[in-house]
Amino acid sequence: MSAQHINQYAHTTHEHHDYDAAQSYEREQGSCDWRMLPVALVVWGVNLIVYQLWNAWQEAPSGDGYEPHMATSGISLGDSRTMMLLIVALASLLLGIAVGIALRCRRKRQVAGILTxxxxAAMISAAATIADTTIQWHDAAMALARDGPQYVSAIVHVTSPTVSASKRDADCQVDGVIRTIFDGTVERSANGAVRVFLQSPHCTTSIATGSYQVSGELATAEYGSKPLWLIADDRGALREVAPPRITAHAVAMMQQAMFAVCADLSDQARILVPGLTVGVLGQDIVLQGTAAASSEPSTIMDSLDINATYAEQLEDSFRRSGIMHLMAVSGGHFMILAGFIRRMCARMLTHRWITALAMIAGNCALAAIVFPSDSVLRALSMGCLSAICLGLGRRSQTVSGLCWTVIVMLILTPSMARSYGFALSCAAVLGIALIASPVQHMIAILLPDTVAEATAMTIAAQVFTLPIQVLMEPELPILSIPANxxxxPFVGFATIAGLMALAVSWLSPDIGYALAWIAGCGTRVMERCAIWLGGKQYATVPWAGDLPGVLLILLVEGVIAAGVMLCVRALARRSTPDADSPSPGARKFPFRPRERFALWLSDTKRMLEEASE
Incomplete structure (x- = not known):
């Protein structure tokens, strides 16, 4: 080959290398794919805006007096405004497409695609929210409740276990969906979400995920996540219409067996071990069937002489110290289970798709045996996405998986956009995924790696969830970081012991008691920390509520972040190359207390050894 050919080949190869480098630069890095983050925020924001506009239209006065714009039948002003909103959403879509076409060039291609x-996504989210609110408005149960409290007989499909009632004149409650409703005149089909309040004779009856006929007063909810309340009375017994599934019976049996085992533990363990394991505090548990000590006391607090004042004080201490999230099932439970399954499958050298299917099955089983909540559904969805990525041979991406979870769940179930539990769960995961690693690198200068990792995760989650916490309650838990x-160190083994107790208590109560006792040892530390830190007068700081409080906390966090970045840059300048040093490339001694202390300790040890010789 001649020298000319060699030069041409080298020049062509160099050009191809530069082109490939430019193309790879324009592509998104797979390990930090944030492209769906603005889409998820748009879906969430449009959902909330449409819902608020809908409420404003329905509550606005019409004519001479107050009258809802939308009737239960026919076409009215509410429908026309809905159509106008759909037209605006469609116009936004066309405008976005036009902007995308205008910006579609080589450097702005990604921005144009994201805008489009x-x-x-905004149009789809608006349409889904309008459809959901319209269906809920026209529901037969909602129409009856809007006319005021009425005595009805309804067939309710129960979707949650029985817990202690949040209403004073009831003993226990269950959540469900009204399938059929009879107001004394007409029997109609319905699909409204309802919270049923029961009296003590029915609380100890084994109520699983089945259909039951309930008679009582139907009204709109005064608070809570369900739009309807059905307050059952004693005129008729709770009658089973459709039996629950076998799996629901098995889950109820496992839960009740564990609750019966926890009855022999200390007071703090009776309250905290069920909360850490299945997501419901001990004072809210209702013993049913053979697990109930008698038919009169309906809750574990009543039957086992748990002091109500102590239970309320302990719950308040957990809240004030900022560790109340430990008493809710979250992604930590699913991560523990998924890690265990992966290690077992790796030891057996199974194919990655078998491992992925085992992880999905394990996640679904865990979601079935714990108490249902929005955070559990979010963790289940992300866990299944992570397992699918494993089966495809790809690394899971937390931010991308969270964004897709939010988009799909809010489109399928728009009401979840107004759930504080779902919002807190998503915000905590997003904060940990985005800033936990940088924060850990910064504070690792001062703290050991293990402590730095725990502190960084707490700070990251706290920064992103504080605005939502201010909306819920206008105060700041300033001691949450040291408490967490x-x-x-005790959360992991206590959670594992609690889940193992849940799994084996129905089979061997003695082994289940031993595992629950181990979990109680971990919750003992949590109790001591909560009472110690949560009992301080300065554990929480009053803060502005509603939107002003949110804006204020965002401003404070922004100022603190800017100050931290300036300090980091100032410290980084101290480790730049030292021009005065005779050695080329020498750097200034960095300001790292851990390294300085280690050098001082090693020098002192060496000096003592030399002196002894």
Whole structure:
């Protein structure tokens, strides 16, 4: 080959290398794919805006007096405004497509694509929210409840276990969906979500995920996540219409067996072990069937002489110290289970698809045996996405998986956009995924790696969830970071022991009691930390509520973040190359207390050894 050919080949190869490098630069890095983050935020924001506009239209006065714009039948002003909103959403879509076409060039291609997808997602989210609110408005149960409290007989499909009632004149409650409703005149089909309040004779009856006929007063909810309340009375017994599934019976049996085992533990363990394991505090548990000590006391607090004042004080201490999230099932439970399954499958050298299917099955089983909540559904969805990525041979991406979970769940179930539990869960995961690693690198200068990791995760989650917490309650838990760091070493083994107790208590109560006792040892530390830190007068700081409080906390967090970044840059300048040093490339001694202390300790040890010789 001649020298000319060699030069031409080298020049062509160099050009192809530069082109490939430019193309790879324009592509999104797979390990930090944030492209769906603005889409998820748009879906969530449009959902909330449409819902608020809908409420404003329905509550606005019409004519001479107050009258809802939308009737239960026919076409009215509410329908026309709905159509106008759909037209505006469609116009936004067309505008987004036009902007995408205008910006579609080589450097702005990604931005144009994201803008187009955001417009499409906004239209879909608006349409889904309108459809959901319209269906809920026209529901037969909602129409009866809007006319005022009425005595009805309804067939309710129960979707949650029985817990202690949040209403004073009831003993226990269950959540469900009204399938059929009879108001004394006409029997109609319905599909409204309802919270049923029961009296003590029915609380100890084994109520699983089945259909039951309930008679009582139907009314709109005064608070809570369900739009309807059905307050059952004693005129008729609770009658089973459709038996629950076998799996529901098995889950109820496992839960009740564990609750009966926890009855022999200390007071703090009776309250905290069920909360850490299945997501419901001990004072809210209702013993049913053979697990109930008698038919009169309906809750574990009543039957086992748990002091109501102590239970309320302990719950308040957990809230004030900022560790109340430990008493809710979250992604930590699913991560523990998924890690265990992966290690077992790796030891047996199974194919990755078998491992993925085992992880999905394990996640579904865990979601079935714990108490249902929005955070559990979010964790289940992300766990299944992570397992699918494993089966495809790809690394799971937390931010991308969270965004897709939010988009799909809010489109399928728009009401979840107004759930504080779902919002807190998503915000915590997003904060940990985005800033936990940088924060850990910064504070690792001062703290050991293990403590730095726990502190960084707490700070990251706290920064993103504080605005939502201010909306829920206008106060700041300033001791939440040290509280979470102190209990972090005990959360893992206590959760594992609690889940093992849940799995074996129905088979061997003695082994289940031993495992629950181990979990109680971990919750003992949590109790001590909560009472110690949560009992301080300065554990929480009053804060502005509603939107002003949210804006204020965002401003404070922004100022603190800017100050931290300036300090980090100032410290980084101290480790730049030292021009005065005779050695080329020498750097200034960095300001790292851990390294300085280690050097001082090693020098002192060496000096003592030399002196002894």
């Amino acid at each position: 997808v955001c417009c499409i 760091v102190l209990v972090a």
